[in-house]
Each structure stands twice: as C-alpha cells, then as structure tokens.
Amino acid sequence: xxxxxxxxxxxxxxxxxxxxxxxxxxxxxxxxxxxxxxxxxxxxxxxxxxxxxxxxxxxxxxxxxxxxxxxxxxxxxxxxxxxxxxxxxxxxxxxxxxxxxxxxxxxxxxxxxxxxxxxxxxxxxxxxxxxxxxxxxxxxxxxxxxxxxxxxxxxxxxxxxxxxxxxxxxxxxxxxxxxxxxxxxxxxxxxxxxxxxxxxxxxxxxxxxxxxxxxxxxxxxxxxxxxxxxxxxxxxxxxxxxxxxxxxxxxxxxxxxxxxxxxxxxxxxxxxxxxxxxxxxxxxxxxxxxxxxxxxxxxxxxxxxxxxxxxxxxxxxxxxxxxxx
Amino acid sequence: xxxxxxxxxxxxxxxxxxxxxxxxxxxxxxxxxxxxxxxxxxxxxxxxxxxxxxxxxxxxxxxxxxxxxxxxxxxxxxxxxxxxxxxxxxxxxxxxxxxxxxxxxxxxxxxxxxxxxxxxxxxxxxxxxxxxxxxxxxxxxxxxxxxxxxxxxxxxxxxxxxxxxxxxxxxxxxxxxxxxxxxxxxxxxxxxxxxxxxxxx
Numbered sequence: 008x009x010x011x012x013x014x015x016x017x018x019x020x021x022x023x024x025x026x027x028x029x030x031x032x033x034x035x036x037x038x039x040x041x042x043x044x045x046x047x048x049x050x051x052x053x054x055x056x057x058x059x060x061x062x063x064x065x066x067x068x069x070x071x072x073x074x075x076x077x078x079x080x081x082x083x084x085x086x087x088x089x090x091x092x093x094x095x096x097x098x099x100x101x102x103x104x105x106x107x108x109x110x111x112x113x114x115x116x117x118x119x120x121x122x123x124x125x126x127x128x129x130x131x132x133x134x135x136x137x138x139x140x141x142x143x144x145x146x147x148x149x150x151x152x153x154x155x156x157x158x159x160x161x162x163x164x165x166x167x168x169x170x171x172x173x174x175x176x177x178x179x180x181x182x183x184x185x186x187x188x189x190x191x192x193x194x195x196x197x198x199x200x201x202x203x204x205x206x207x208x209x210x211x212x213x214x215x216x217x218x219x220x221x222x223x224x225x226x227x228x229x230x231x232x233x234x235x236x237x238x239x240x241x242x243x244x245x246x247x248x249x250x251x252x253x254x255x256x257x258x259x260x261x262x263x264x265x266x267x268x269x270x271x272x273x274x275x276x277x278x279x280x281x282x283x284x285x286x287x288x289x290x291x292x293x294x295x296x297x298x299x300x301x302x303x304x305x306x307x308x309x310x311x312x313x314x315x316x317x318x319x320x321x322x323x324x325x326x327x328x329x330x331x332x
Numbered sequence: 333x334x335x336x337x338x339x340x341x342x343x344x345x346x347x348x349x350x351x352x353x354x355x356x357x358x359x360x361x362x363x364x365x366x367x368x369x370x371x372x373x374x375x376x377x378x379x380x381x382x383x384x385x386x387x388x389x390x391x392x393x394x395x396x397x398x399x400x401x402x403x404x405x406x407x408x409x410x411x412x413x414x415x416x417x418x419x420x421x422x423x424x425x426x427x428x429x430x431x432x433x434x435x436x437x438x439x440x441x442x443x444x445x446x447x448x449x450x451x452x453x454x455x456x457x458x459x460x461x462x463x464x465x466x467x468x469x470x471x472x473x474x475x476x477x478x479x480x481x482x483x484x485x486x487x488x489x490x491x492x493x494x495x496x497x498x499x500x501x502x503x504x505x506x507x508x509x510x511x512x513x514x515x516x517x518x519x520x521x522x523x524x525x526x527x528x529x530x531x532x533x
Contacts, residue, residue, distance in 0.1 A: 241519040248515060252487075252508045256501055266374030269386045271361040278357035285350035288343055295340065305347075312354070323361060324368040 009085060010171045016081035017159055020074055024156025027071045028149070034064035035146035042139035045132070054132050057139050061125060064146065068119040071156070075112060078159060079105050086167055088191065090184045101191045103163065108204045109195075110160050114153035116205070118145045120212040124239075128216060131235060138219050166190065199257035206250030211313055213243035214283070221306030230299040236306055237290060244283050251276055265326055272327035275316035282309040346400045353393050360386050391435050394488060395426055398446045401481050436493065443489040450485050454478040472524050476517025483510025 041057035044050070082103050089100040108116040125138050158164075166187060173180040194200060220236035258267050267273065286305035293299045320328050367373050367382060399419050422445055429438035457478045460471065486507035494500050517524050 245512070245515045245519065249508070249512050252504075252511065255504060259501070266379050268383050269360050269364065271364050274357040274360040274364070278354040278361075281350040281353045281357070285347045285354075288350065289347045291343055292340055301347075305351075319361070323365045325364065 009087075010167070012085040013082060013167060016078055016085065017164065020078040020159050021156050023074050024071055024159075027067055027074070028154055028156055031064050031067045031071070031146055032150040034060045034067065035143040035150070038064065038139045038146075039143035042136040042143070045136045054136065057136065058129055061122070061129075061135075061139060061142075064142075065119075065122040065126060068115075068122050071115070072107070072119055075107060075115075075155060079107060082160075082163070082167075086170075088170060088184065088187055090188060091181060094181060094184055094188075096184075096188050098188075101188065101196070103167070103191060104196045104201075105160065105163055106195065106200045106204065108208060109200075110155075110162055111153045111157075112155040112160070113204065113208065114149050115155045117208045117211055118142070118149050120209050121145065121215055124212050124216060128235065134216070134219050134223060134232070134235065137222070138216065141215065141219065163195075193261040197257065197261070199253060199260075203250055203254045203257060206246045206253065210243045210246035210250060211317070213239045213246070214310060214313060217243060217306050218310035221303040221310075224299060224303035225307065230293070233290075233293055233299055233302070236303070237293075240283070240287065240290075240306070244287060247280060247283065251280060262326060267326045270325040270327055271323040272316065272319050272325055275312065275319045279309060279312040279316050282312055342400060342403055346397070349393055349397045349400060353390065353397070356386075356389050356393060359389065388435065391439055391492075394492075395423070395439070395442055398442055398485065398488070399423055401485065402446045402449055440489075440493045443485065443492060447482070447485050447489050450478070450482040454482050470521050470525075472517045472521035476514045476519075476521065476524075478514070479510045480514025480518060483507045483512075483514055486510060 038057060038060045041053045041060060045053040045057060082105055084102075086103050087100055088102070090096045090098070092099075121138075122142060125135060125142060128135050128138070169178060169183055170187060172178050173183045216239040217236045220232040220239070223232045224230065224236065282305060286302055286309055289298060289302045289305055293302050319325070321330060324330050363382065363386070367378065370376075370378075373379060399422065402422070403415060403419055422442060426438045426442045429441050454475075457474050484507075486503065490500060490503045490507060494503060497503070
C-alpha cells in the first residue's frame with residue numbers, strides 16, 4: 008500500500024461521487040419546483056412528488072457518504088507517515104484517520120443530516136415544503152461551492168503529496184514530517200475532531216427545523232408551530248451545548264500557545280448559544296399573551312446567528328478561519 | 333411583599349441579559365476584525381488589551397446573569413423581598429470589590445456566592461425539600477433545572493477564576509456533566525423517569 012493506492016482511491020471517489028452529486032442537484036431542482044407549486048396551488052399531488060424527490064435525494068446523500076467513508080478508510084490504509092528518528096517525536100509513525108466532516112465534506116454532511124431529518128416531519132406538509140425549498144438551495148450550494156467529489160480533500164491531498172514528494176527527495180522531509188505530526192495528532196486523529204464538529208452539525212440540522220417552524224409562527228401569526236419548533240430545539244440545544252463545550256479542552260490542548268480567546272468564531276458560537284438559551288427561557292411562558300412571537304423571533308434570530316457563525320470561518324480572520332488579514 | 337408576575341419578569345430579564353451578551357459578542361467579532369487589519373496583531377500587547385477590554389464589557393452582564401440565576405432558582409427558598417435584598421447586597425459588594433480590587437476578584441466573589449447558593453438548591457431539590465418550588469413541576473425537571481444552573485455557574489466560575497488551577501479541566505468536565513445531564517433531565521423527564529424507575533425496581 009502506498010501513494011499509488013491512495014491516488015486510485017481518490018480517483019474512484021471522484022468518478023463515483025460526481026454523478027451522484029449531479030443527481031442530488033437535479034433532485035434539488037425538482038424539490039424546489041414541487042415545493043413552490045405545493046405552497047402555491049395546495050395540490051397534494053405536488054407534495055407527493057416532493058416527498059419522492061426528498062427520499063431519492065436523501066438516499067443519494069447517504070450513498071455518497073458511504074463513498075466518502077470508503078475514501079477515508081483507504082487513506083488510513085494506504086498512507087503511512089514514518090517520522091525520521093532525528094526528530095525525536097513521541098511516535099515512530101502515524102496514519103491519517105481523517106474525520107468525515109472536514110473541508111468540502113462538512114457542508115455535505117450537514118446537508119445530508121438535514122435531509123434525513125426532513126423526512127421525520129413529512130406529516131407537516133407546509134413545514135416540509137418550506138424546508139424542501141431550503142434544502143434545495145442547500146444542495147445547490149453544496150454542488151457549486153462545496154462539492155466533496157470534485158477535488159476530494161484538497162488540503163489532505165496536498166499534505167500527502169508533499170510527504171511522498173519529500174520521500175523522493177523533493178522538499179525538506181524534517182520540516183514536512185514535523186508539520187504533519189502536529190496536524191495528524193492534534194487535528195485529524197484527535198478524538199475531539201471526531202466528536203466536536205459532528206455534534207454541532209447535527210445540532211445545526213435540527214435547529215433548521217426549529218427555524219422553519221418559527222418562520223411559520225411569525226408569518227401565519229399562530230402559535231400552533233411552537234410544539235414542533237420546541238421538539239427539535241431540545242436535541243439541537245443539547246448537542247450544541249455539549250459540542251461547544253467539548254471544543255474547550257481541545258482548544259487548550261491544541262492551541263495552548265495561540266491566540267484563541269475571543270476568536271470571532273468562538274464569539275459567534277457563544278452568541279448563537281445565548282440566543283438559543285434566550286429562546287428556551289422565553290419559551291417557558293409561551294402560552295402567556297403574545298410571548299410566543301418573541302420566542303419565534305428568537306428562534307429565527309438564533310438561526311441567523313447560526314448561519315453567520317458558520318460563515319465567519321470564511322469571512323473574518325481568526326484561529327478558526329481560512330482567511331488571513 | 334410579593335411581586336406580581338415575579339417569575340415571568342425574571343424570565344424576561346434573563347432573556348434580555350442573554351440577548352445583551354449576544355450583542356457583546358457581535359461587538360467582539362467586529363472589533364477583532366477591525367484589529368486584524370494589522371498582520372500578526374495577536375502576537376502583540378494589543379491582543380491582551382483586546383481580551384481585557386472584551387472581558388470588561390462581558391463581566392457586568394455575566395454578573396447580572398448570575399444574579400438573575402440566583403433570583404430564579406431558589407425563589408421560594410426565601411421570601412421574595414429578602415431574596416431581592418440579598419441579591420442587591422451581593423451586587424453592591426461586587427461593584428465595591430470591582431472598584432477596590434479589580435474585576436477578577438469581584439467576579440470571584442459573586443461566583444462563589446452563586447455557586448454556593450445553587451449547590452444548596454440542588455441538594456434541597458435532590459432531597460425533595462418543600463422549601464423549593466419551581467416554575468415547572470416534576471422531580472426530574474426540578475433536578476434537571478438545578479443541575480443545569482449549577483453546571484453553568486461552575487463553568488463560568490472555572491473560566492473566570494480557575495484558568496490557572498491544576499483542577500481546571502477536571503472542574504470543567506464536572507460542570508459539563510451537570511449541564512448535559514441537566515439539559516437531558518429538563519427536556520426529557522418522562523424518558524429519564526422511565527429509566528430511573530426501571531433501575532429502582
């Protein structure tokens with residue numbers, strides 16, 4: 008096993024995944040059309056088509072995820088980093104246990120979980136139609152801007168390529184090995200990386216349903232949607248809280264000498280958490296007067312901050328970010 | 333003296349404080365972005381100043397949040413007017429300590445008071461003491477609420493005053509456990525009750 012096997016696996020995932028994501032995109036377009044038509048015409052036929060599209064796209068998402076899992080498994084199997092003894096590192100070698108929610112795969116994972124969760128509210132036609140529109144936009148964003156099959160794991164690929172290039176004499180092997188040791192130990196193979204992001208992405212997916220229900224509460228001016236908003240806010244909040252807290256010891260371990268206190272992403276996450284805490288607090292008195300409007304507004308605002316917090320990685324510099332000042 | 337709609341206004345107050353903390357965070361993001369124009373600014377003394385400044389904006393709201401948590405949970409442990417007087421006294425001491433010894437000491441004081449109070453509340457709740465009455469009924473909901481509030485206070489205490497302590501991470505996991513269990517008990521009491529009953533059989 009080695010570089011050639013890794014490249015073969017990468018080519019396989021790209022060749023298999025590209026058609027899959029194209030079908031997901033086509034399904035997304037159909038979902039969008041049927042959802043709009045159902046909301047407009049109120050014809051149950053369009054809703055049935057929407058459900059069928061949703062089932063197909065969810066199935067395709069899951070198949071795509073299995074392909075991604077296979078690719079990650081192959082990376083683990085084929086790439087072995089053997090550190091030069093002169094570096095005096097605590098381990099002799101490492102393998103890449105790359106998490107399934109990094110780089111362009113994270114948005115895919117979030118969209119897949121949202122798609123699966125959407126099927127749990129198929130009894131609520133109006134909510135699911137609106138969620139279908141959101142999901143179709145989401146799938147289109149994945150297809151155009153975060154396609155995990157177009158160029159699978161570009162950063163991991165560049166690191167692996169540099170390692171094999173250094174092994175054949177092109178580049179400083181000591182420097183590359185030292186960098187890779189840090190990346191593999193504190194990032195890819197960290198148990199926190201396998202728990203912190205997925206908990207947050209699953210939380211985000213459940214909170215989308217809360218958002219959809221809160222939007223309906225505000226626009227239709229009825230409290231009936233509160234029950235479903237709250238039902239999905241509960242697991243969302245538990246996962247959000249636990250996921251965020253799990254990030255703290257990881258930050259201490261991995262960023263001990265770095266500037267991460269009041270980092271924009273962390274500030275954004277705290278902002279999102281306090282808004283959802285405010286939502287759940289205000290909800291205790293949801294039956295009193297018009298307080299449900301406040302809770303619905305907080306539910307919508309919470310989701311806006313959620314999206315904003317996600318985007319912070321790409322728009323504001325910081326230790327969590329991909330942009331530099 | 334009994335304030336009409338006491339619980340309702342307390343929840344509105346807590347909601348407003350949480351919202352205000354959110355606004356502080358927005359300011360923090362904007363300010364960080366503004367300062368980050370200078371490359372490598374986080375390696376300069378400016379970063380420390382930024383942290384101190386942001387903490388200074390956050391701490392007053394944290395104090396208010398802690399006071400509101402203090403007012404919220406043990407609301408039937410004392411008469412309302414006594415509780416309000418105690419809270420105002422604690423707030424006054426915190427303000428005096430802030431100007432005399434600095435914000436960290438003042439925060440340490442209020443956090444120690446509230447942690448102790450929440451701890452007592454949780455023990456009384458655990459033993460089903462009638463002195464405690466909650467907005468939501470049910471033993472597990474009460475336990476969950478107590479654990480959640482105690483966990484949050486422990487975590488804030490740990491972040492603010494015990495960052496250099498050797499027990500920092502241990503206390504962090506303790507607080508996290510309280511928060512997680514508190515959330516689950518508060519949100520899913522029926523399911524937890526079922527597990528609890530099955531265990532005791």
